[in-house]
Amino acid sequence: MTMTADTRPRTPHTETRHLSMQQALNLALEHSLAADDRTLIFGEDVGRVGGVFRVTDGLQQKFGAARVFDTPLAESGIMGMAVGLAMAGWRPVPELQFDGFSYPAMNQVISQMARMNNRSRGTMPMPITLRLPSFGGIRAPELHGESLESLFAHVPGLKVVSPSTPNEAYHLLRQAIADPDPVVFMEPKSRYWQRGDVLLPAPSDTESDAATAEHETTTPVGTSNVVREGKHATLISWGAMVSTCLQVAEYAAEDGVELEVLDLRWLKPIDAAGIQASVSKTRRAIVVHEAPLTAGLGGEVSAIIMERCFDALRAPVERVTGFDVPYPSGALEDAYLPNADRILNAVQKTLEYRRG
């Protein structure tokens, strides 16, 4: 698939490595474990076997079973334990093996992890990063292909983020782990094996060099990313759908239509200013997500556009999403997921729109 090149500057403070997203995530976890010895990784099968997607491969060997360890098979227990560890001053990075396995943990996520900082009046912050392999596209069994971003984004106290590339995966995971608040980190499992250049802070001798590298490779929490510039309409997406949107932009270019692609990255907080900047310029917007349509995050994005870009819009915002059905078996997966034609149809609709 075509991805636009990373335009950020290469400097002596950075180095580039070509990695899969799975490898980039693994490296981010390794660096986070090395950077802070209060950071812990745990979950089902994350220790000895290195996780079902191998994202934690080798970390127990490197950091020991007191830093990276397997838990019993109990998602509520994993997240409740994470809350207790955070109360004791640790920085937990639990993994719930699949998106759908977060349902048994939802009470601890919503009632406890999201609220403890508030309940304790800031005396017990929850620097927890919940790693959640998410979204569909891998012909997995039932409850292994859920898109839960709007559910998590609706919970006060949580932050939600999803990377689209190996580079994003590395930096956003480092950022999520370093954040003092609970972050739901949604890993697009259909993109785990997709490779790309990862811009890393180079080993530095001085703290100022390290800070410079950090500055050059990280953007603030809640910042979106224009991954392709265009002028006729903006495709707004996140996670696995970003590369689909980039492909659609390639197709559109063949027809002389220049689409901008905005990778939202953070789903809470949402970069309203970034959306506004792009849509004010292109004056048309199409939101693309895998999650079902109704009460999906596309509605929120659409409302932001309406609030901020009402006068600029040349057409109503289109949403290309999953359907209001349970995520299907592999046989119907392709019919469920937004594809190039559905997105192109929505683009055409915005291009053709005339005020009545």
Place this chain on the structure above:
Amino acid sequence: MAPWQVVGLSRWPARRALRTMKSTENSTSRDSNPPVAHRSFIETNVTRNTAADTSAASAAAGTSAPSAAEILPELYRQMSIARAIDREAVNLQRTGALPAYAPLIGQEAAQVGSGAAIDKRYDFAFPTYRELGVAVAMGVDLTGYMATHLASWHGGLYDPVASRFAPIQAVVAGSVLHAMGWALGQKLDAGLAPVGRAPNEASAHDSSNPDANEPAATEPDTSSAPIGAAIAYFGDGASSQGDVHEAMNFAGVYTLPVVFFCQNNGWAISVPTENQVAGGSVSARAAGYGLPSEKIDGNDVAAVYEATARALNRAHSGGGATVIEAMTYRVGPHSTSDDPGRYRSLDEEQSWRARDPLKLCEKRLRDEGLAGDEFFTEAAAHALEVSEQVRAGILSQVDRPMHELFDFVYAEPPAALLAQRDRALEEIS
């Protein structure tokens, strides 16, 4: 010698000096238990499973408690305080000052006895919404505690970190997992892995000892500082929740320093224990998780204190978790909005009033010559004085400033939330 006079050590703040503990053997002697059982399932004979024999280890770990007899007068004073504040809280609710309140009357021994055994240097308590007696025993700021019932702040207005008393939970069972996680944090702090060892592990903690990361289930580590212990409070109703079972399983697998302290008060709002707990016993479930357990008379403050101290000592010395089921009775309603007359008999309530934990304690103090009229007069006056202070504190609490709606949602709040706050402050205040 009365059985509870055997144990001696330094948990109690007034008695920090360490002494060597001789034995806890006698503390389970049957004659220490009161004779009356008003519910068929209560076992007045304390049953101890494998929690016994931690005396040597705990002595070495240096966290053993003073004997119950030594502090029995103090336990009585604290139970009196808890009861006085509890009565005052009900009155305040009945006069409109508190929106609602969950009375603890009847459970003073279970709460004060267990709370008094907690060593705030090492331990941390995880309460529900009915733990006033624990708060009294642990020295929590009581006005801050009552703030949750005053609807000032959900978790209370005391400092949970400094108080070693987690924010109050309005929903049961979830915090039992937090206790387990906190306990794992203490084990990690002690340089121990959750379980086993990783292949090729860089054993940063003790490379000279190949077993350094093995759980010390059978051979408590008596050489090092105590491992901090978590005490999780829950009831017979909460024991039905999966979180409690998951917490016990994790604690068993990881050999964690947790005390699972169940106050079985007979009722989960309107549902009696026999319709709540299959098999009839929460403590019996411990065996399934490989944990030792004790089912104790929760109205005998000395028995509660000693059982909790044993369990904490066991945790401190690396012996892992214990389940304690303190059999007691919720004499009052579930909350001030509840009418127990709809689901249980007055006779039942009256029969439990006869086993009032304060009366039982008073009788023992008098019988053994440990206290007389003067003490009880003074204790009552002191309790009244404290409850008046708490009452005054409650009534003087000011309305919460509106910005607190937004202040603690995040450690680093997103700009969008700050914008919501600013607009709300402008429009509403």
Place this chain on the structure above:
Amino acid sequence: MAEISFELPDLGEGLVEARVLEWLVSIGDMVTRGEPLVEVETTKSAVELPSPQTGVVVTFHAEEDDLLHVGDTLVTFEVDDEQAGIVGTVPKAEAPERRVRLQLPDD
């Protein structure tokens, strides 16, 4: 493609280490699971370890005559992405088909 590493297994009888005698495959070889991989010597005997994985051998973490402890990384394979995870398949990295064409409005 993805990489999977394996450690020297516990060969039993309380043995904690073993010496690599001979690699029976070469870097770059495609080996199937169960195929002879390496001969190692413990204090009790020399044993042949079968490959725990189907894939291309990319790294030996010990030279012949090196002493390894149980749990030390022994070998790394590169495996097909389809084998990389435990659940699900890896999507093909090919562009999705298109039929819809776009037409810019006149203005």
